[in-house]
Amino acid sequence: MKTAVCSALLVAASMIAGIDGAAAQAGAISDDVVKIGVLTDMSGQFSDESGEGSVTAVRMAIEDFGGKVLGKPIELVVADHQNKPDIASGIARKWYDVEHVDMIANLINSSIALSVTQMAKEKNRIAIVNGAGSSRLTNEACTPNSVHYSYDSYALARGTGSALAKAGQKSWFFLTADYAFGHALEADTSAVVKALGGEVVGSTRYPIETFDQSSFLLQAQASKAQVVALAGSGTVLVNAVKSAQDFGIRRGGQTLAGLLVWVTDVKSLGLETAQGLVLTDAFYWDRDDQTRAWSKRFYERMKKMPHMGDAGDYSSTMHYLKAIEAAGTDEAQAVMAKMRELPINDFFATNGRIREDGRMVHDMYVYEVKAPSESKGDWDFYKLREVIPGDQAFRPLRDSLCPLVKKG
Incomplete structure:
Protein backbone atom coordinates (compact mmCIF):
# COMPACT_ATOMS: atom_id res chain seq x y z
CA MET A 1 0.00 0.00 0.00
CA LYS A 2 2.78 2.38 0.98
CA THR A 3 4.62 1.54 -2.27
CA ALA A 4 1.49 2.25 -4.32
CA VAL A 5 1.01 5.63 -2.64
CA CYS A 6 4.65 6.58 -3.28
CA SER A 7 4.32 5.53 -6.89
CA ALA A 8 1.22 7.66 -7.31
CA LEU A 9 2.96 10.63 -5.74
CA LEU A 10 5.94 10.19 -8.07
CA VAL A 11 3.67 10.05 -11.10
CA ALA A 12 1.84 13.16 -9.96
CA ALA A 13 5.13 14.96 -9.31
CA SER A 14 6.37 13.99 -12.75
CA MET A 15 3.19 15.29 -14.35
CA ILE A 16 3.49 18.60 -12.49
CA ALA A 17 7.17 18.87 -13.46
CA GLY A 18 6.23 18.19 -17.06
CA ILE A 19 3.56 20.87 -16.98
CA ASP A 20 5.96 23.31 -15.31
CA GLY A 21 8.65 22.48 -17.89
CA ALA A 22 6.27 23.02 -20.77
CA ALA A 23 5.12 26.27 -19.26
CA ALA A 24 8.70 27.37 -18.76
CA GLN A 25 9.50 26.53 -22.37
CA ALA A 26 6.41 28.34 -23.64
CA GLY A 27 7.46 31.40 -21.66
CA ALA A 28 11.11 31.19 -22.77
CA ILE A 29 10.57 33.38 -25.82
CA SER A 30 11.17 37.00 -24.88
CA ASP A 31 8.22 39.29 -25.62
CA ASP A 32 6.31 36.25 -26.93
CA VAL A 33 7.81 36.70 -30.41
CA VAL A 34 11.06 35.90 -32.21
CA LYS A 35 11.92 38.96 -34.25
CA ILE A 36 14.43 38.84 -37.11
CA GLY A 37 15.68 42.01 -38.77
CA VAL A 38 17.24 42.12 -42.23
CA LEU A 39 19.56 45.13 -42.31
CA THR A 40 20.83 45.48 -45.86
CA ASP A 41 21.35 47.67 -48.91
CA MET A 42 17.94 48.01 -50.54
CA SER A 43 18.75 50.81 -52.96
CA GLY A 44 22.50 51.34 -53.41
CA GLN A 45 25.40 49.77 -55.26
CA PHE A 46 25.21 46.49 -53.30
CA SER A 47 21.44 46.07 -53.59
CA ASP A 48 21.75 43.45 -56.34
CA GLU A 49 24.03 41.43 -54.05
CA SER A 50 21.68 41.75 -51.06
CA GLY A 51 18.53 43.87 -50.95
CA GLU A 52 15.27 42.22 -51.85
CA GLY A 53 17.02 38.90 -52.47
CA SER A 54 18.25 38.67 -48.89
CA VAL A 55 14.80 39.64 -47.58
CA THR A 56 13.17 36.96 -49.76
CA ALA A 57 15.63 34.29 -48.61
CA VAL A 58 15.03 35.02 -44.92
CA ARG A 59 11.26 35.14 -45.49
CA MET A 60 11.40 31.74 -47.23
CA ALA A 61 13.23 30.27 -44.24
CA ILE A 62 10.65 31.62 -41.80
CA GLU A 63 7.83 30.22 -43.92
CA ASP A 64 9.52 26.83 -44.33
CA PHE A 65 10.05 26.64 -40.57
CA GLY A 66 6.29 27.06 -40.15
CA GLY A 67 6.16 30.70 -39.06
CA LYS A 68 6.47 29.78 -35.38
CA VAL A 69 9.14 28.48 -33.02
CA LEU A 70 8.38 27.03 -29.58
CA GLY A 71 4.77 27.99 -30.25
CA LYS A 72 5.55 31.68 -30.71
CA PRO A 73 5.34 33.70 -33.95
CA ILE A 74 8.39 34.70 -35.97
CA GLU A 75 8.33 38.28 -37.26
CA LEU A 76 10.44 39.85 -39.98
CA VAL A 77 11.45 43.51 -40.12
CA VAL A 78 13.53 45.13 -42.87
CA ALA A 79 15.59 48.32 -43.18
CA ASP A 80 17.88 49.94 -45.74
CA HIS A 81 21.18 51.05 -44.20
CA GLN A 82 22.09 53.03 -47.37
CA ASN A 83 25.73 51.92 -46.94
CA LYS A 84 26.13 54.49 -44.17
CA PRO A 85 27.55 53.14 -40.89
CA ASP A 86 25.88 55.85 -38.78
CA ILE A 87 22.46 55.05 -40.22
CA ALA A 88 23.06 51.32 -39.79
CA SER A 89 24.14 51.75 -36.17
CA GLY A 90 21.09 53.88 -35.40
CA ILE A 91 18.73 51.28 -36.88
CA ALA A 92 20.46 48.39 -35.11
CA ARG A 93 20.39 50.18 -31.76
CA LYS A 94 16.68 50.95 -32.11
CA TRP A 95 15.94 47.39 -33.19
CA TYR A 96 17.80 45.88 -30.24
CA ASP A 97 16.72 48.40 -27.57
CA VAL A 98 13.21 49.44 -28.58
CA GLU A 99 11.80 46.91 -31.02
CA HIS A 100 13.36 43.88 -29.28
CA VAL A 101 14.82 42.35 -32.43
CA ASP A 102 16.54 39.08 -31.50
CA MET A 103 18.74 38.58 -34.56
CA ILE A 104 19.96 40.90 -37.32
CA ALA A 105 20.73 39.24 -40.66
CA ASN A 106 22.63 39.92 -43.91
CA LEU A 107 24.67 43.05 -43.02
CA ILE A 108 26.29 43.65 -46.40
CA ASN A 109 29.14 46.19 -46.26
CA SER A 110 31.97 45.23 -43.91
CA SER A 111 32.18 48.58 -42.13
CA ILE A 112 28.54 48.18 -41.15
CA ALA A 113 28.89 44.52 -40.20
CA LEU A 114 31.87 45.28 -37.94
CA SER A 115 29.84 47.94 -36.13
CA VAL A 116 26.63 45.93 -35.75
CA THR A 117 28.34 42.74 -34.54
CA GLN A 118 29.98 44.72 -31.75
CA MET A 119 26.58 46.15 -30.85
CA ALA A 120 25.11 42.64 -30.76
CA LYS A 121 27.76 41.75 -28.21
CA GLU A 122 27.00 44.87 -26.15
CA LYS A 123 23.24 44.19 -26.17
CA ASN A 124 23.54 40.38 -25.88
CA ARG A 125 21.62 39.82 -29.10
CA ILE A 126 22.71 37.98 -32.25
CA ALA A 127 24.05 39.12 -35.63
CA ILE A 128 24.55 36.76 -38.59
CA VAL A 129 26.63 38.10 -41.46
CA ASN A 130 26.13 36.84 -45.01
CA GLY A 131 26.63 39.98 -47.06
CA ALA A 132 29.90 41.44 -45.74
CA GLY A 133 33.21 39.68 -46.29
CA SER A 134 36.00 41.10 -44.10
CA SER A 135 37.80 38.27 -42.32
CA ARG A 136 38.30 40.64 -39.37
CA LEU A 137 34.77 39.65 -38.32
CA THR A 138 36.08 36.31 -37.03
CA ASN A 139 39.64 37.39 -36.39
CA GLU A 140 40.53 40.35 -34.14
CA ALA A 141 36.92 41.68 -34.22
CA CYS A 142 35.20 38.39 -33.33
CA THR A 143 32.38 38.36 -30.77
CA PRO A 144 30.52 35.63 -28.86
CA ASN A 145 27.26 36.94 -30.36
CA SER A 146 27.99 36.89 -34.09
CA VAL A 147 28.39 34.40 -36.91
CA HIS A 148 30.13 34.91 -40.26
CA TYR A 149 28.38 32.40 -42.46
CA SER A 150 28.81 32.34 -46.25
CA TYR A 151 32.29 33.55 -47.13
CA ASP A 152 35.08 35.87 -46.10
CA SER A 153 38.07 37.63 -47.63
CA ALA A 282 30.43 29.34 -51.51
CA PHE A 283 27.38 28.43 -53.57
CA TYR A 284 26.35 27.94 -57.18
CA TRP A 285 22.75 27.30 -58.10
CA ASP A 286 23.62 24.51 -60.58
CA ARG A 287 26.00 22.58 -58.32
CA ASP A 288 23.73 19.60 -57.58
CA ASP A 289 20.10 18.50 -57.28
CA GLN A 290 19.61 20.17 -53.89
CA THR A 291 20.96 23.54 -55.01
CA ARG A 292 18.87 23.42 -58.18
CA ALA A 293 15.67 22.59 -56.27
CA TRP A 294 16.03 25.45 -53.78
CA SER A 295 17.20 27.87 -56.46
CA LYS A 296 14.14 27.10 -58.57
CA ARG A 297 11.91 28.14 -55.67
CA PHE A 298 13.91 31.34 -55.18
CA TYR A 299 13.79 32.09 -58.91
CA GLU A 300 9.99 31.77 -58.93
CA ARG A 301 9.85 34.69 -56.48
CA MET A 302 12.75 36.85 -57.60
CA LYS A 303 13.02 36.03 -61.33
CA LYS A 304 16.77 35.65 -60.91
CA MET A 305 19.01 32.90 -59.61
CA PRO A 306 20.30 33.15 -56.04
CA HIS A 307 23.92 33.73 -55.09
CA MET A 308 25.85 32.67 -52.00
CA GLY A 309 24.51 35.56 -49.92
CA ASP A 310 20.89 34.61 -50.62
CA ALA A 311 21.55 30.92 -49.98
CA GLY A 312 23.48 31.76 -46.82
CA ASP A 313 20.72 34.04 -45.52
CA TYR A 314 18.22 31.19 -45.88
CA SER A 315 20.48 28.49 -44.44
CA SER A 316 21.67 30.57 -41.47
CA THR A 317 18.13 31.68 -40.59
CA MET A 318 16.97 28.07 -40.58
CA HIS A 319 19.96 27.12 -38.42
CA TYR A 320 19.18 29.97 -36.01
CA LEU A 321 15.56 28.87 -35.65
CA LYS A 322 16.58 25.23 -35.13
CA ALA A 323 18.97 26.39 -32.41
CA ILE A 324 16.16 28.27 -30.62
CA GLU A 325 14.04 25.13 -30.78
CA ALA A 326 16.88 22.99 -29.42
CA ALA A 327 17.76 25.50 -26.69
CA GLY A 328 14.13 25.98 -25.63
CA THR A 329 14.68 29.74 -25.50
CA ASP A 330 15.69 32.71 -27.63
CA GLU A 331 18.24 33.92 -25.06
CA ALA A 332 21.31 34.82 -27.10
CA GLN A 333 24.04 32.81 -25.37
CA ALA A 334 21.91 29.67 -25.15
CA VAL A 335 21.08 29.95 -28.85
CA MET A 336 24.69 30.64 -29.83
CA ALA A 337 25.79 27.55 -27.91
CA LYS A 338 23.30 25.41 -29.84
CA MET A 339 24.31 27.02 -33.15
CA ARG A 340 27.91 26.00 -32.47
CA GLU A 341 26.85 22.54 -31.33
CA LEU A 342 24.51 21.58 -34.19
CA PRO A 343 25.99 20.57 -37.57
CA ILE A 344 24.71 22.19 -40.75
CA ASN A 345 23.55 19.82 -43.47
CA ASP A 346 21.40 21.33 -46.19
CA PHE A 347 21.62 22.50 -49.80
CA PHE A 348 24.16 25.16 -48.78
CA ALA A 349 26.66 23.08 -46.81
CA THR A 350 27.47 19.49 -45.87
CA ASN A 351 28.79 18.97 -42.34
CA GLY A 352 29.15 22.70 -41.84
CA ARG A 353 30.02 23.86 -38.33
CA ILE A 354 30.35 27.12 -36.47
CA ARG A 355 33.66 27.51 -34.66
CA GLU A 356 34.27 29.36 -31.42
CA ASP A 357 35.43 32.41 -33.40
CA GLY A 358 32.02 32.59 -35.13
CA ARG A 359 33.27 31.32 -38.50
CA MET A 360 30.94 28.85 -40.22
CA VAL A 361 33.28 26.36 -41.85
CA HIS A 362 32.25 24.70 -45.12
CA ASP A 363 33.65 23.86 -48.54
Whole structure:
Protein backbone atom coordinates (compact mmCIF):
# COMPACT_ATOMS: atom_id res chain seq x y z
CA MET A 1 0.00 0.00 0.00
CA LYS A 2 2.78 2.38 0.98
CA THR A 3 4.62 1.54 -2.27
CA ALA A 4 1.49 2.25 -4.32
CA VAL A 5 1.01 5.63 -2.64
CA CYS A 6 4.65 6.58 -3.28
CA SER A 7 4.32 5.53 -6.89
CA ALA A 8 1.22 7.66 -7.31
CA LEU A 9 2.96 10.63 -5.74
CA LEU A 10 5.94 10.19 -8.07
CA VAL A 11 3.67 10.05 -11.10
CA ALA A 12 1.84 13.16 -9.96
CA ALA A 13 5.13 14.96 -9.31
CA SER A 14 6.37 13.99 -12.75
CA MET A 15 3.19 15.29 -14.35
CA ILE A 16 3.49 18.60 -12.49
CA ALA A 17 7.17 18.87 -13.46
CA GLY A 18 6.23 18.19 -17.06
CA ILE A 19 3.56 20.87 -16.98
CA ASP A 20 5.96 23.31 -15.31
CA GLY A 21 8.65 22.48 -17.89
CA ALA A 22 6.27 23.02 -20.77
CA ALA A 23 5.12 26.27 -19.26
CA ALA A 24 8.70 27.37 -18.76
CA GLN A 25 9.50 26.53 -22.37
CA ALA A 26 6.41 28.34 -23.64
CA GLY A 27 7.46 31.40 -21.66
CA ALA A 28 11.11 31.19 -22.77
CA ILE A 29 10.57 33.38 -25.82
CA SER A 30 11.17 37.00 -24.88
CA ASP A 31 8.22 39.29 -25.62
CA ASP A 32 6.31 36.25 -26.93
CA VAL A 33 7.81 36.70 -30.41
CA VAL A 34 11.06 35.90 -32.21
CA LYS A 35 11.92 38.96 -34.25
CA ILE A 36 14.43 38.84 -37.11
CA GLY A 37 15.68 42.01 -38.77
CA VAL A 38 17.24 42.12 -42.23
CA LEU A 39 19.56 45.13 -42.31
CA THR A 40 20.83 45.48 -45.86
CA ASP A 41 21.35 47.67 -48.91
CA MET A 42 17.94 48.01 -50.54
CA SER A 43 18.75 50.81 -52.96
CA GLY A 44 22.50 51.34 -53.41
CA GLN A 45 25.40 49.77 -55.26
CA PHE A 46 25.21 46.49 -53.30
CA SER A 47 21.44 46.07 -53.59
CA ASP A 48 21.75 43.45 -56.34
CA GLU A 49 24.03 41.43 -54.05
CA SER A 50 21.68 41.75 -51.06
CA GLY A 51 18.53 43.87 -50.95
CA GLU A 52 15.27 42.22 -51.85
CA GLY A 53 17.02 38.90 -52.47
CA SER A 54 18.25 38.67 -48.89
CA VAL A 55 14.80 39.64 -47.58
CA THR A 56 13.17 36.96 -49.76
CA ALA A 57 15.63 34.29 -48.61
CA VAL A 58 15.03 35.02 -44.92
CA ARG A 59 11.26 35.14 -45.49
CA MET A 60 11.40 31.74 -47.23
CA ALA A 61 13.23 30.27 -44.24
CA ILE A 62 10.65 31.62 -41.80
CA GLU A 63 7.83 30.22 -43.92
CA ASP A 64 9.52 26.83 -44.33
CA PHE A 65 10.05 26.64 -40.57
CA GLY A 66 6.29 27.06 -40.15
CA GLY A 67 6.16 30.70 -39.06
CA LYS A 68 6.47 29.78 -35.38
CA VAL A 69 9.14 28.48 -33.02
CA LEU A 70 8.38 27.03 -29.58
CA GLY A 71 4.77 27.99 -30.25
CA LYS A 72 5.55 31.68 -30.71
CA PRO A 73 5.34 33.70 -33.95
CA ILE A 74 8.39 34.70 -35.97
CA GLU A 75 8.33 38.28 -37.26
CA LEU A 76 10.44 39.85 -39.98
CA VAL A 77 11.45 43.51 -40.12
CA VAL A 78 13.53 45.13 -42.87
CA ALA A 79 15.59 48.32 -43.18
CA ASP A 80 17.88 49.94 -45.74
CA HIS A 81 21.18 51.05 -44.20
CA GLN A 82 22.09 53.03 -47.37
CA ASN A 83 25.73 51.92 -46.94
CA LYS A 84 26.13 54.49 -44.17
CA PRO A 85 27.55 53.14 -40.89
CA ASP A 86 25.88 55.85 -38.78
CA ILE A 87 22.46 55.05 -40.22
CA ALA A 88 23.06 51.32 -39.79
CA SER A 89 24.14 51.75 -36.17
CA GLY A 90 21.09 53.88 -35.40
CA ILE A 91 18.73 51.28 -36.88
CA ALA A 92 20.46 48.39 -35.11
CA ARG A 93 20.39 50.18 -31.76
CA LYS A 94 16.68 50.95 -32.11
CA TRP A 95 15.94 47.39 -33.19
CA TYR A 96 17.80 45.88 -30.24
CA ASP A 97 16.72 48.40 -27.57
CA VAL A 98 13.21 49.44 -28.58
CA GLU A 99 11.80 46.91 -31.02
CA HIS A 100 13.36 43.88 -29.28
CA VAL A 101 14.82 42.35 -32.43
CA ASP A 102 16.54 39.08 -31.50
CA MET A 103 18.74 38.58 -34.56
CA ILE A 104 19.96 40.90 -37.32
CA ALA A 105 20.73 39.24 -40.66
CA ASN A 106 22.63 39.92 -43.91
CA LEU A 107 24.67 43.05 -43.02
CA ILE A 108 26.29 43.65 -46.40
CA ASN A 109 29.14 46.19 -46.26
CA SER A 110 31.97 45.23 -43.91
CA SER A 111 32.18 48.58 -42.13
CA ILE A 112 28.54 48.18 -41.15
CA ALA A 113 28.89 44.52 -40.20
CA LEU A 114 31.87 45.28 -37.94
CA SER A 115 29.84 47.94 -36.13
CA VAL A 116 26.63 45.93 -35.75
CA THR A 117 28.34 42.74 -34.54
CA GLN A 118 29.98 44.72 -31.75
CA MET A 119 26.58 46.15 -30.85
CA ALA A 120 25.11 42.64 -30.76
CA LYS A 121 27.76 41.75 -28.21
CA GLU A 122 27.00 44.87 -26.15
CA LYS A 123 23.24 44.19 -26.17
CA ASN A 124 23.54 40.38 -25.88
CA ARG A 125 21.62 39.82 -29.10
CA ILE A 126 22.71 37.98 -32.25
CA ALA A 127 24.05 39.12 -35.63
CA ILE A 128 24.55 36.76 -38.59
CA VAL A 129 26.63 38.10 -41.46
CA ASN A 130 26.13 36.84 -45.01
CA GLY A 131 26.63 39.98 -47.06
CA ALA A 132 29.90 41.44 -45.74
CA GLY A 133 33.21 39.68 -46.29
CA SER A 134 36.00 41.10 -44.10
CA SER A 135 37.80 38.27 -42.32
CA ARG A 136 38.30 40.64 -39.37
CA LEU A 137 34.77 39.65 -38.32
CA THR A 138 36.08 36.31 -37.03
CA ASN A 139 39.64 37.39 -36.39
CA GLU A 140 40.53 40.35 -34.14
CA ALA A 141 36.92 41.68 -34.22
CA CYS A 142 35.20 38.39 -33.33
CA THR A 143 32.38 38.36 -30.77
CA PRO A 144 30.52 35.63 -28.86
CA ASN A 145 27.26 36.94 -30.36
CA SER A 146 27.99 36.89 -34.09
CA VAL A 147 28.39 34.40 -36.91
CA HIS A 148 30.13 34.91 -40.26
CA TYR A 149 28.38 32.40 -42.46
CA SER A 150 28.81 32.34 -46.25
CA TYR A 151 32.29 33.55 -47.13
CA ASP A 152 35.08 35.87 -46.10
CA SER A 153 38.07 37.63 -47.63
CA TYR A 154 40.47 34.92 -46.40
CA ALA A 155 38.54 32.18 -48.23
CA LEU A 156 38.24 34.28 -51.40
CA ALA A 157 41.98 34.93 -51.31
CA ARG A 158 42.77 31.31 -50.59
CA GLY A 159 40.68 30.22 -53.58
CA THR A 160 41.35 32.72 -56.36
CA GLY A 161 44.82 33.79 -55.22
CA SER A 162 46.23 30.28 -54.91
CA ALA A 163 44.54 29.04 -58.10
CA LEU A 164 46.17 31.73 -60.23
CA ALA A 165 49.52 31.75 -58.41
CA LYS A 166 49.82 27.98 -58.77
CA ALA A 167 49.09 28.42 -62.49
CA GLY A 168 52.24 30.54 -62.74
CA GLN A 169 50.69 34.01 -62.56
CA LYS A 170 52.91 35.45 -59.87
CA SER A 171 52.92 39.25 -60.35
CA TRP A 172 49.83 41.10 -59.12
CA PHE A 173 48.39 44.60 -59.20
CA PHE A 174 45.38 45.46 -57.01
CA LEU A 175 42.47 47.79 -57.72
CA THR A 176 41.05 48.02 -54.22
CA ALA A 177 37.82 49.52 -52.90
CA ASP A 178 38.76 51.97 -50.15
CA TYR A 179 36.78 50.51 -47.26
CA ALA A 180 37.08 47.68 -44.75
CA PHE A 181 36.24 44.80 -47.09
CA GLY A 182 38.51 45.98 -49.91
CA HIS A 183 41.42 46.44 -47.53
CA ALA A 184 40.92 42.98 -46.02
CA LEU A 185 40.60 41.35 -49.42
CA GLU A 186 43.82 42.93 -50.71
CA ALA A 187 45.71 42.02 -47.53
CA ASP A 188 44.51 38.42 -47.45
CA THR A 189 45.15 37.86 -51.16
CA SER A 190 48.58 39.50 -51.02
CA ALA A 191 49.57 37.14 -48.21
CA VAL A 192 48.50 34.10 -50.24
CA VAL A 193 50.31 35.28 -53.38
CA LYS A 194 53.54 36.04 -51.50
CA ALA A 195 53.42 32.71 -49.66
CA LEU A 196 53.36 30.99 -53.06
CA GLY A 197 56.38 32.91 -54.32
CA GLY A 198 54.51 35.72 -56.06
CA GLU A 199 54.85 39.48 -55.71
CA VAL A 200 52.59 42.51 -55.56
CA VAL A 201 53.98 45.07 -57.98
CA GLY A 202 51.50 47.79 -57.09
CA SER A 203 48.04 48.78 -55.94
CA THR A 204 45.64 51.68 -56.03
CA ARG A 205 42.55 52.40 -53.96
CA TYR A 206 39.36 53.91 -55.28
CA PRO A 207 36.53 55.55 -53.29
CA ILE A 208 33.56 53.24 -52.77
CA GLU A 209 31.25 55.42 -54.88
CA THR A 210 33.66 55.76 -57.83
CA PHE A 211 32.15 54.71 -61.14
CA ASP A 212 34.88 55.86 -63.54
CA GLN A 213 37.79 53.43 -63.26
CA SER A 214 39.85 54.82 -66.18
CA SER A 215 42.80 56.28 -64.27
CA PHE A 216 43.06 53.23 -61.99
CA LEU A 217 42.98 50.79 -64.90
CA LEU A 218 45.68 52.74 -66.73
CA GLN A 219 47.92 52.31 -63.69
CA ALA A 220 47.19 48.58 -63.64
CA GLN A 221 47.91 48.29 -67.36
CA ALA A 222 51.16 50.20 -67.06
CA SER A 223 52.33 47.95 -64.22
CA LYS A 224 52.63 44.99 -66.64
CA ALA A 225 51.45 42.72 -63.79
CA GLN A 226 50.30 39.29 -64.90
CA VAL A 227 47.15 39.60 -62.77
CA VAL A 228 44.98 42.68 -62.31
CA ALA A 229 42.99 41.88 -59.17
CA LEU A 230 39.72 43.68 -58.43
CA ALA A 231 39.33 43.85 -54.65
CA GLY A 232 35.81 45.21 -54.43
CA SER A 233 32.21 44.41 -55.16
CA GLY A 234 28.91 45.72 -56.45
CA THR A 235 28.25 47.92 -59.45
CA VAL A 236 31.76 49.41 -59.18
CA LEU A 237 33.26 45.98 -59.89
CA VAL A 238 30.88 45.44 -62.81
CA ASN A 239 31.91 48.81 -64.29
CA ALA A 240 35.59 48.02 -63.74
CA VAL A 241 35.34 44.74 -65.66
CA LYS A 242 33.55 46.49 -68.52
CA SER A 243 36.19 49.22 -68.60
CA ALA A 244 38.99 46.66 -68.49
CA GLN A 245 37.48 45.12 -71.60
CA ASP A 246 37.46 48.52 -73.31
CA PHE A 247 41.08 49.18 -72.31
CA GLY A 248 42.15 45.83 -73.75
CA ILE A 249 43.69 44.56 -70.53
CA ARG A 250 43.05 40.93 -71.46
CA ARG A 251 44.09 41.46 -75.06
CA GLY A 252 47.37 42.75 -73.69
CA GLY A 253 47.97 39.46 -71.91
CA GLN A 254 46.95 40.40 -68.38
CA THR A 255 44.54 38.22 -66.42
CA LEU A 256 41.58 39.90 -64.75
CA ALA A 257 40.70 38.40 -61.37
CA GLY A 258 37.45 39.27 -59.62
CA LEU A 259 38.15 38.59 -55.96
CA LEU A 260 34.44 38.82 -55.12
CA VAL A 261 32.14 38.11 -58.04
CA TRP A 262 28.45 37.35 -57.52
CA VAL A 263 26.50 35.34 -60.10
CA THR A 264 24.31 38.43 -60.59
CA ASP A 265 27.44 40.37 -61.59
CA VAL A 266 28.11 37.86 -64.36
CA LYS A 267 24.49 38.22 -65.48
CA SER A 268 24.96 42.00 -65.67
CA LEU A 269 28.25 41.69 -67.54
CA GLY A 270 27.20 38.97 -69.98
CA LEU A 271 29.44 36.03 -70.86
CA GLU A 272 31.10 37.84 -73.74
CA THR A 273 32.63 40.30 -71.25
CA ALA A 274 32.94 38.06 -68.18
CA GLN A 275 34.31 34.91 -69.83
CA GLY A 276 37.53 33.62 -68.31
CA LEU A 277 37.09 35.37 -64.95
CA VAL A 278 38.37 33.16 -62.14
CA LEU A 279 36.43 33.47 -58.90
CA THR A 280 35.74 31.76 -55.59
CA ASP A 281 32.22 31.12 -54.34
CA ALA A 282 30.43 29.34 -51.51
CA PHE A 283 27.38 28.43 -53.57
CA TYR A 284 26.35 27.94 -57.18
CA TRP A 285 22.75 27.30 -58.10
CA ASP A 286 23.62 24.51 -60.58
CA ARG A 287 26.00 22.58 -58.32
CA ASP A 288 23.73 19.60 -57.58
CA ASP A 289 20.10 18.50 -57.28
CA GLN A 290 19.61 20.17 -53.89
CA THR A 291 20.96 23.54 -55.01
CA ARG A 292 18.87 23.42 -58.18
CA ALA A 293 15.67 22.59 -56.27
CA TRP A 294 16.03 25.45 -53.78
CA SER A 295 17.20 27.87 -56.46
CA LYS A 296 14.14 27.10 -58.57
CA ARG A 297 11.91 28.14 -55.67
CA PHE A 298 13.91 31.34 -55.18
CA TYR A 299 13.79 32.09 -58.91
CA GLU A 300 9.99 31.77 -58.93
CA ARG A 301 9.85 34.69 -56.48
CA MET A 302 12.75 36.85 -57.60
CA LYS A 303 13.02 36.03 -61.33
CA LYS A 304 16.77 35.65 -60.91
CA MET A 305 19.01 32.90 -59.61
CA PRO A 306 20.30 33.15 -56.04
CA HIS A 307 23.92 33.73 -55.09
CA MET A 308 25.85 32.67 -52.00
CA GLY A 309 24.51 35.56 -49.92
CA ASP A 310 20.89 34.61 -50.62
CA ALA A 311 21.55 30.92 -49.98
CA GLY A 312 23.48 31.76 -46.82
CA ASP A 313 20.72 34.04 -45.52
CA TYR A 314 18.22 31.19 -45.88
CA SER A 315 20.48 28.49 -44.44
CA SER A 316 21.67 30.57 -41.47
CA THR A 317 18.13 31.68 -40.59
CA MET A 318 16.97 28.07 -40.58
CA HIS A 319 19.96 27.12 -38.42
CA TYR A 320 19.18 29.97 -36.01
CA LEU A 321 15.56 28.87 -35.65
CA LYS A 322 16.58 25.23 -35.13
CA ALA A 323 18.97 26.39 -32.41
CA ILE A 324 16.16 28.27 -30.62
CA GLU A 325 14.04 25.13 -30.78
CA ALA A 326 16.88 22.99 -29.42
CA ALA A 327 17.76 25.50 -26.69
CA GLY A 328 14.13 25.98 -25.63
CA THR A 329 14.68 29.74 -25.50
CA ASP A 330 15.69 32.71 -27.63
CA GLU A 331 18.24 33.92 -25.06
CA ALA A 332 21.31 34.82 -27.10
CA GLN A 333 24.04 32.81 -25.37
CA ALA A 334 21.91 29.67 -25.15
CA VAL A 335 21.08 29.95 -28.85
CA MET A 336 24.69 30.64 -29.83
CA ALA A 337 25.79 27.55 -27.91
CA LYS A 338 23.30 25.41 -29.84
CA MET A 339 24.31 27.02 -33.15
CA ARG A 340 27.91 26.00 -32.47
CA GLU A 341 26.85 22.54 -31.33
CA LEU A 342 24.51 21.58 -34.19
CA PRO A 343 25.99 20.57 -37.57
CA ILE A 344 24.71 22.19 -40.75
CA ASN A 345 23.55 19.82 -43.47
CA ASP A 346 21.40 21.33 -46.19
CA PHE A 347 21.62 22.50 -49.80
CA PHE A 348 24.16 25.16 -48.78
CA ALA A 349 26.66 23.08 -46.81
CA THR A 350 27.47 19.49 -45.87
CA ASN A 351 28.79 18.97 -42.34
CA GLY A 352 29.15 22.70 -41.84
CA ARG A 353 30.02 23.86 -38.33
CA ILE A 354 30.35 27.12 -36.47
CA ARG A 355 33.66 27.51 -34.66
CA GLU A 356 34.27 29.36 -31.42
CA ASP A 357 35.43 32.41 -33.40
CA GLY A 358 32.02 32.59 -35.13
CA ARG A 359 33.27 31.32 -38.50
CA MET A 360 30.94 28.85 -40.22
CA VAL A 361 33.28 26.36 -41.85
CA HIS A 362 32.25 24.70 -45.12
CA ASP A 363 33.65 23.86 -48.54
CA MET A 364 34.42 26.65 -51.00
CA TYR A 365 34.59 26.39 -54.79
CA VAL A 366 36.85 27.93 -57.43
CA TYR A 367 35.02 28.54 -60.71
CA GLU A 368 35.84 29.95 -64.12
CA VAL A 369 33.25 31.88 -66.10
CA LYS A 370 32.30 30.02 -69.27
CA ALA A 371 32.69 31.33 -72.78
CA PRO A 372 29.38 31.98 -74.55
CA SER A 373 29.92 28.86 -76.68
CA GLU A 374 30.15 26.69 -73.52
CA SER A 375 26.91 27.90 -71.93
CA LYS A 376 23.82 25.75 -72.37
CA GLY A 377 21.32 28.43 -71.39
CA ASP A 378 20.41 31.38 -69.23
CA TRP A 379 22.34 31.50 -65.92
CA ASP A 380 24.63 28.62 -67.02
CA PHE A 381 27.77 30.59 -66.22
CA TYR A 382 30.36 28.59 -64.28
CA LYS A 383 32.64 25.62 -64.73
CA LEU A 384 34.28 24.13 -61.65
CA ARG A 385 38.06 24.34 -61.30
CA GLU A 386 38.62 23.25 -57.71
CA VAL A 387 36.86 22.30 -54.47
CA ILE A 388 38.56 23.65 -51.34
CA PRO A 389 37.65 21.63 -48.21
CA GLY A 390 36.33 23.75 -45.36
CA ASP A 391 39.26 23.03 -43.07
CA GLN A 392 41.57 24.49 -45.72
CA ALA A 393 39.36 27.31 -46.99
CA PHE A 394 39.23 29.45 -43.86
CA ARG A 395 41.87 30.90 -41.54
CA PRO A 396 43.21 28.17 -39.21
CA LEU A 397 42.47 28.76 -35.55
CA ARG A 398 46.19 28.50 -34.79
CA ASP A 399 46.63 31.75 -36.75
CA SER A 400 43.61 33.48 -35.26
CA LEU A 401 43.74 36.74 -33.32
CA CYS A 402 40.22 36.14 -31.97
CA PRO A 403 40.28 36.41 -28.16
CA LEU A 404 37.63 33.67 -27.93
CA VAL A 405 40.00 31.07 -29.37
CA LYS A 406 41.81 28.98 -26.78
CA LYS A 407 45.45 28.58 -27.71
CA GLY A 408 47.68 25.68 -26.77
